[in-house]
Amino acid sequence: MIQTAEIRNVTRKILGSERRRHKRIPFSELIKIYDLSKFSKTAGIFLTAKIKDLGKGGIKITTLAPLERNSQIILQVNANKLKKLIPYNALLKITDNRLLAEIAWRKLNLDTGIFEAGVRFIEECERNDYQYTVDCAGAVP
Numbered sequence: 001m002i003q004t005a006e007i008r009n010v011t012r013k014i015l016g017s018e019r020r021r022h023k024r025i026p027f028s029e030l031i032k033i034y035d036l037s038k039f040s041k042t043a044g045i046f047l048t049a050k051i052k053d054l055g056k057g058g059i060k061i062t063t064l065a066p067l068e069r070n071s072q073i074i075l076q077v078n079a080n081k082l083k084k085l086i087p088y089n090a091l092l093k094i095t096d097n098r099l100l101a102e103i104a105w106r107k108l109n110l111d112t113g114i115f116e117a118g119v120r121f122i123e124e125c126e127r128n129d130y131q132y133t134v135d136c137a138g139a140v141p
Helices: 004-015 079-083 124-137
Strands: 025-035 046-055 058-063 072-076 093-095 098-109 114-121
Touching: 025 058, 058 098, 072 124, 093 124, 098 124
Parallel strands: none
Antiparallel strands: 025 046, 025 072, 046 058, 058 114, 072 098, 093 098, 098 114
C-alpha cells in the first residue's frame, strides 16, 4: 500500500515543490507593520519587519515578534520601490505608502530564533469585503 507521504514526494518530483501562483524575487527592505487584530500580542503597535522576497501576490517577511495567522495588518512600505516590481495600483491601499494585507502563514525559524511569515496582499477589487477594516486602518496614526 502506498503511503500518503510517498504520494506527496512523487507529486513534488513531478510538479515541483513550488505551489505559489506568482514567481518570487529576492528583495530586502525594512518595513513597518501594524497588526489590526484586537487580541494579538502585537495588536496596536508598529513593528519593524524585513522583506525577504516578494511576488505579485505577497511577500515573505521576518520579524522578532510572532504574528497571528489570518490577522489583517497594515504594511508601511516604500511605494516607489514596489511600483517598479509589482502591479502596485491593483493593491488595496490605505494611503499611498500603506497597504492592507493578511498573514497567510507564520513559523519560528529554529536556527535563527526569528519569526517568518507569508503576507498576502489584499487587492483593490476586494475592498467591499474589507471596508470596515479599511475604515479602522485609516485611523491609525
